[in-house]
Amino acid sequence: MGKKDWSKYPGRLVKSYAGLPGVGLTISGFLLGAAALIPGVNIAGSIILGIGAGIGGVSILGGAISAIPQEFREAVQLVGKYETLDSLADIDPPLYKIGIVGISRSGKSTLTKSFCRIPEEKREEGKTEGKTTELYVYIYGLFLSPKEGDTVNNTKFLGFIDGDGAAYYQQLKIAQESDFLCVVVDHNSIGKESHKNRNIAQIDKDRLTKHEEFLDQIYQHLKNQRKENPLSRIHFLLNKKDFWNKNGSQSSNELESWFETHINKWRDTALFTKSISFDYHSNQEVEYIQKFESEILNALTAEDA
Numbered sequence: 001m002g003k004k005d006w007s008k009y010p011g012r013l014v015k016s017y018a019g020l021p022g023v024g025l026t027i028s029g030f031l032l033g034a035a036a037l038i039p040g041v042n043i044a045g046s047i048i049l050g051i052g053a054g055i056g057g058v059s060i061l062g063g064a065i066s067a068i069p070q071e072f073r074e075a076v077q078l079v080g081k082y083e084t085l086d087s088l089a090d091i092d093p094p095l096y097k098i099g100i101v102g103i104s105r106s107g108k109s110t111l112t113k114s115f116c117r118i119p120e121e122k123r124e125e126g127k128t129e130g131k132t133t134e135l136y137v138y139i140y141g142l143f144l145s146p147k148e149g150d151t152v153n154n155t156k157f158l159g160f161i162d163g164d165g166a167a168y169y170q171q172l173k174i175a176q177e178s179d180f181l182c183v184v185v186d187h188n189s190i191g192k193e194s195h196k197n198r199n200i201a202q203i204d205k206d207r208l209t210k211h212e213e214f215l216d217q218i219y220q221h222l223k224n225q226r227k228e229n230p231l232s233r234i235h236f237l238l239n240k241k242d243f244w245n246k247n248g249s250q251s252s253n254e255l256e257s258w259f260e261t262h263i264n265k266w267r268d269t270a271l272f273t274k275s276i277s278f279d280y281h282s283n284q285e286v287e288y289i290q291k292f293e294s295e296i297l298n299a300l301t302a303e304d305a
């Protein structure tokens, strides 16, 4: 059985009564009935009073029932399922929303797949399979190490939000709705399936410019949308380390310094997040996925403190 959130009941009740014709009828019934009590007025007035009160009573009862909150869906039942961003409001407990943003081919869906260990048969076309076209949320249960006195397993329910990197309206929406925002950048658009005979370590300057434009858009949007309600954390990942660090070359130093310069700019001025962090990352290595998990745990702990 789902739980209901009764804290919203009084508000819903007032709303539900505001639109009821029965309340008006009750009042008119009472007025007519009262008139009937005046000596010399017809006895029919008393009957009208009865009818008016009756209709009013039924409406009041109907209003009280319709204001009962909708049932909540339990997060534990949704683990391993896809949801939409608009369907999360009735989930209990509320999800901790991890938004993954970045330009196309930076590795957002790969990160989501690897972190949530989404089995192949569950991957959906346009979501976690192939090029992302739709904005989706994937529900994941993160096991937390038990605190003293815990009698049951402590799980935090995460909603991973991923979308099409080429559709900026999706990216801005994700950033705006997140608790923990992960911004993924890279040095070129080469992927696993297209690296043969290519210089995988080469830094594509145009791509870095594209990341910069993207970062600007996200920055402006968050500045506008989240100044009253700051995010819990923004975490930057410089992805595809397995490619750009191939030879441990001079160019990887350049890339790292490009990355850190941008993060420092955010650090100095971004008031729309409680904290900022970054890491070098590769979706190909489990060690980095674990580091990403510690970063989420870290932000969660800070949030609970």
Ligand SMILES: Nc1nc2c(ncn2[C@@H]2O[C@H](COP(=O)(O)OP(=O)(O)OP(=O)(O)O)[C@@H](O)[C@H]2O)c(=O)[nH]1
Binding pocket: 102, 103, 104, 105, 106, 107, 108, 109, 110, 111, 130, 131, 132, 133, 163, 164, 165, 166, 190, 191, 192, 193, 194, 239, 240, 241, 242, 243, 281, 282, 283, 284
């Ligand atoms: N070498 C390497 N390739 C990666 C890494 N992460 C992702 N890729 C590859 O980069 C390509 C694009 O990855 P996706 O995860 O589909 O990129 P995306 O950001 O979801 O892109 P859109 O859905 O278009 O927004 C794929 O070929 C991935 O295999 C990584 O850490 N290292």
Ligand SMILES: [Mg+2]
Binding pocket: 108, 109, 110, 127, 130, 131, 132, 162, 163, 164, 165
């Ligand atoms: Mg994708």
